[in-house]
Amino acid sequence: MNHFARALLRPLIGAALLVAGTAAVAADQIPVVASFSILGDLVRVVGGDGVAVTSLVGPDEDAHVFEPKPADARSLVHGRLLVTNGLGFEPWAQKLVKSTGYKGQAVVASQGVKARTMPGEKGQKETDPHAWQDPGNVVLYVRNIAAALARLDPAGAATYQGNSEAYVKELQALDTWAQEQLSAIPAAKRKVITSHDAFGYFGKRYQVSFLAPQGISTEAEPSAKEVAQLIRQIQREKIKAVFFENMSSPKLLAQLAKDAGVTPGPALYVDALSKADGPAGSYLQLMRHNVMQLVAGIRQN
Structure with missing residues (x-):
């Protein structure tokens, strides 16, 4: 985050605590903040009507160079769950958490994924964060998301579990089809x-x-x-x-x-x-x- 973005965020963080979030959230919905649009889609699939999802990095936007805005700070402050990819994909996310004083729960969707590494600058290895490009990894993503939602809302746990497992079948069918096309x-x-x-x-x-x-x-x-x-x-x-x-x-x-x-x-x-x-x-x-x-x-x- 550059100096200008930090300067813009600071005065609005306090105000963010006092004003409503930008997304309308029903009383029975869990406000969830996803770091980028692909994760936002997965949360909507797993959470169904039980969640109201805000994606910080939206469609057609680049999470690698993203710089949070005051509206993002407001969204996070009012969230009860933050879903990130991890694997070094969102270095700005923890800075945003710290600067807003976010007190909700968090889940790293890629937890359990066998990460790839690649040669980086000066011969050092870098972790490849793009694990969602393998549908098998997304199976872990949705199960991690379902478990996080169940911790927040035990009464809805069976629904989240059912939604995630139904989606797993779709992911497996996608994987089979992709294998057939490319092989x-x-x-x-x-x-x-x-x-x-x-x-x-x-x-x-x-x-x-x-x-x-x-x-x-x-x-x-x-x-x-x-x-x-x-x-x-x-x-x-x-x-x-x-x-x-x-x-x-x-x-x-x-x-x-x-x-x-x-x-x-x-x-x-x-x-x-x-x-x-x-x-x-x-x-x-x-x-x-x-x-x-x-x-x-x-x-x-």
Whole structure:
């Protein structure tokens, strides 16, 4: 959070304690704050009518570079449960908790996930936070969310459990379908270029090789040498599957695609949902959209 954002937050934190939250919450609903839109969708599925959900980072927004606003402070102060991804995805979340004096409960949705690590700057390993790109991990997410809601509302525990297990079946069906779609394409063709390195869990699950000019975070800027190496690899291996992401600036990848002589495909949805009326208004829609676009792209390799 920059100095300007901190200065803006401080005077409004006290006022946030005295005014109503921005979202209308029924008396029998639990106000839940999710760190970003994908988690918000999962909370709505598990909580059903028993929750009123606010997502701090909304559709088509980038959680990597997010800076909380006064409205976010108000939402958090009035929340009873904060749901975060963890794995280093939201470094700003704990700062927001501290600066608002949030007293509610919290759950890290990724608890229990076997995290991937990747080489980072100066040879140090970085944790890959994008665990939701594997539906098997999302099974853990929804069960963790159900357990957290049950602790807050024991009377609704059976409902949350039932909702989560019904959703687990949908996740398992999604996973089976994705496996079928991608395994039908020869492994040698399964190579994709994306804006930043966010598909590691997806790639491992479905045996797809992803390459990106940016690292795990969209804040990382690749060097000219790294971009040149990637262009040579695209040309050498004749990779045609090149995709932007909905929450990233397309400028870098557009220039890379132009220099490599390839045409980018439609946007993929990685760290954020689309608007409700878009192609990725829910997590299940996001995954189906991405799989279909990736299959169409890698068939051209």
